[in-house]
Amino acid sequence: MRLLRCGQDSLLVELDSLEQVGALHAALVAARLPDLMELVPAARTVLVSARPGSTGLAAARAVIESADLSRPPDRSPRTIRLPIRYDGPDLDLVAETAGLTVDEVVELHSGAEYTVAFCGFAPGFGYLTGLPEPLRQPRLARPRERVPAGSVGVAGEFTGAYPRASPGGWRLIGRTTAILFDPRRTEPALLAPGDLVHFEVAR
Structure with missing residues (x-):
């Protein structure tokens, strides 16, 4: 996993597989961070954007660094x-x-x-x-x-x-x-x- 800062209020998380992208995206959604504005999953990355001027990015980083990327997303899909x-x-x-x-x-x-x-x-x-x-x-x-x-x-x-x-x-x-x-x-x-x-x- 590699974290790249994108401006003041966003992070780009680089991952090794689609499975890891799904696991991290699910972990961030489940965390329900109040200052998280947008999550954009892609083939090998997740872009995380927080409310400007908030502590949302730090909170998201804590979730990212503790996420179990080997765990499949726990969801009830449509x-x-x-x-x-x-x-x-x-x-x-x-x-x-x-x-x-x-x-x-x-x-x-x-x-x-x-x-x-x-x-x-x-x-x-x-x-x-x-x-x-x-x-x-x-x-x-x-x-x-x-x-x-x-x-x-x-x-x-x-x-x-x-x-x-x-x-x-x-x-x-x-x-x-x-x-x-x-x-x-x-x-x-x-x-x-x-x-x-x-x-x-x-x-």
Whole structure:
């Protein structure tokens, strides 16, 4: 673990794995520190921001230094079900790379349970872990200038869905009609770290 100061009121905690990120994030949430303003988990880091002028950063540091990073988060996660049509432009490429048929790719991807490890890239974009090993493939050599909203892709150890149209280099295997981000909702982002996600084949 390495702690890096980010300005007067934030710390960036560098960790060795997604599992450690989840454990530290859960420990900080459970501590309910009154002056903690924001927690931003990522693939190998957690950004901790405290109320300016408070002792929140010192309190957070004490939690960080005493956290058991080998302990899985103790949580009761929500389960989110996303409808998906497997008709993405890279579906055949993913199947060929994995040495599978398209039907086997669909079965593997829709049969797995995923966890939202962290959110980023765009509002509402969740990086989902739990992708079956054969589907863990590199990004496209040339990213697309525009990926349609709702596109579901795979890249490395992650799968995820694009909340809005944007550039992107993930291999696209399908699309969902779920609204992943809506600023008019009380909770604009549909997915949050720790949520469990299932893809359900749309008929």
